[in-house]
Amino acid sequence: MFEILQKERLGPGVNRAVISAPDIARAHKPGQFIILRTHNDGERIPLTVADKDADKGTITLVWQEVGATTYYMGTMAVGEKFQDICGPLGKPTHLEKFGTVVGVGGGIGVAPLYPITKGMHDAGNQVISIIGARTEGLLIMTEDIKKVSDELIISTDDGSFGVHGFVTQVLQGLIDKGTKIDLVVAIGPVPMMKAVCGVTKKANLPTVVSLNPIMVDGTGMCGACRVEVAGKTMFGCVDGPEFDGLQVDFDLLMKRLAMYKGPELIALNNFRETPRGCKCSFPGGA
């Protein structure tokens, strides 16, 4: 179980792997995530499922190398197995025919946006996707998203591909044009989701965001994943991961995500010293 069947690099530090996990593939619904451990002394980290194939019994994960665990995953080869994958976790996305749904994905957030886009499309919505990245080389899954969208707009911060600018500017453009929008779904880095909600709040558009707080168990047992929504404390793993973006305290989320900055760096440096760690391509490194 949990064997890597396919693996590819989507961009610098960004990987995609297809993993054997039949039970999870069968039960998974768009919006849900898993928690994994690479090896016995590994930590538990949550990742949203980017795709699944119930018939083949596989799930697809997409991740960016940022800490010890994700770098470790980067060095894992086809045929290697994860120690543990627990899932599906969290509430599924509420899919229904809303009318026109705009999906906004930033950076690695495009991966978890994909199954939701697909689900919204299948539910009969008119889907407009806006995906963005810092630069062309960091754009991922554009072809996948395109297949399940009625319209796709791509933007890059540096103008190397598509619209020159941020996804928020593209979204603002749609609003200004008078596009009738019934729901916005935004997934990406916290500052991006915050900025999107800034735009949609002014236009009074219902907005769903998918949050990625630090987690341990993923079952509601520990509260590591606390977030504040409409002034109330919620557990990201069981009450979410999706919340009403217009009510989320993003500043708190950012602070909480930085809680282990120091130890995370220690863990990463420690990993570099291991035989496996030497193999990975650290940014600025070999």
Next chain:
Amino acid sequence: MSDQETKPAKKPKTPRQKMPEQNPIERAHNFYEVALGYDNDLALLEASRCLQCKKPSCMKGCPVEVDIPDFISLVKSGDLMGAAWKIKEKNTLPRIAGRVCPQESQCESKCVVGAKGKGEPCAIGRLERYVADYAALHDDGKRPELPKPTGLKVGVVGSGPAGLTLAGALIKKGVAVTVFEALHELGGVLVYGIPEFRLPKAIVRAEVDELIRMGVEFKTNWVVGRIETVDDMLEKRKFDGVFIGSGAGAPLFLRIPGENLNGVYSANEFLTRANLMKAYKFPETDTPVAKGRRVVVFGGGNVAMDSARTALRLGAQESTIVYRRTMEELPARTEEVHHAIEEGVKFQLLNSPTEIVGNETGWAVGVNVQMMKLGEPDASGRRRPVEIPGETAQIECDTVIVAIGNAANPLVPTSTKNLETNKWGNIVADLETGKTSRDRIWAGGDIVTGAATVILAMGAGRKAALSMLKTFGIS
């Protein structure tokens, strides 16, 4: 001749034998077990204190009614293996119970030797631990043969003491058992909550291995209610019965300002990071935990003591329990409070936290407290703490651990159709049989009673197993 020479000198009473322990100063910085266990001499001396009562009242204090005088008699005669089997007739996990049971309020509180004014009770728990450890060390690998499979199968939600006990009782009667556990490790609170220095994880693992050897199947990383519901287990997996032993694992917070600051943990998270994820070995292991210099723990129960003592072992310079009432009302076991004090845990009593204060980066830097005094007794008979108007203080700290209790985790109850729960979200089940409002579904342990004890969870597992066997027509 003097009087003294004619009358045989009255044999001095053997005192209750102390438990050998690691030195407090050393142990406050390591995760090795605090209590070292009796040796044979101590065990024999302690066993000699048992009066072998014809009508033993100690047994009435034991939730699973271990035949206490009988096993102690076997200790006296040197048959330690026999003593171990005697205990295991009623208690399948004696190495665990011998370490974590609150004997002082159970069997030992009923012991005649310790009855008012006479002296201290026989140390039943320490003897149980000695016997069970001896048996594990001298295991000859022989086991009574298991009966032929009956063709019946049962699914269990949760691998805590309730689920494990039930699994053991059923497999011994030829019922196939599969245990579904949400975490990657088996044992429930025994592995994620209770610290290594009170209950070594290798002991829990050995008990699980024993069940595996008998044929119990375990599925980890399996969150019932998400991947499959209890109804799916009955309908799709065709289990003849399902037992829910999912525990009381949903942490309560005080709902005071500042509780979401960095450095503020539920006891569950703090202990899970330290125990299950072995954060004390970081960075050898990958999971970090804030290694606070000044740690404040809210609460006065066993979980609070475990948190405060774990914080010391992780390197805290100061670890302080903040509690609303006085030492008298602390709900924790006396032994644990005593251990905590020996190790240097401080107590700030009659203090009620009102706010956690943070700095500009979002980290906790202090706790505001309201001074209290004891007022009239409340419904539970404990004197209720009341505010002393205007008297407040601030405690400086960098880590706060909230250990004020756990509520029922709603995931399983709410995903099971028509399963009756009470107003706290606990599953309603018959305490004698474990039967719930649904046919073929049993439940027991903390999910039914609310946070309680290991031995009560084990007792509930055992009773539910007996009820299932009766329903299946197996004796």
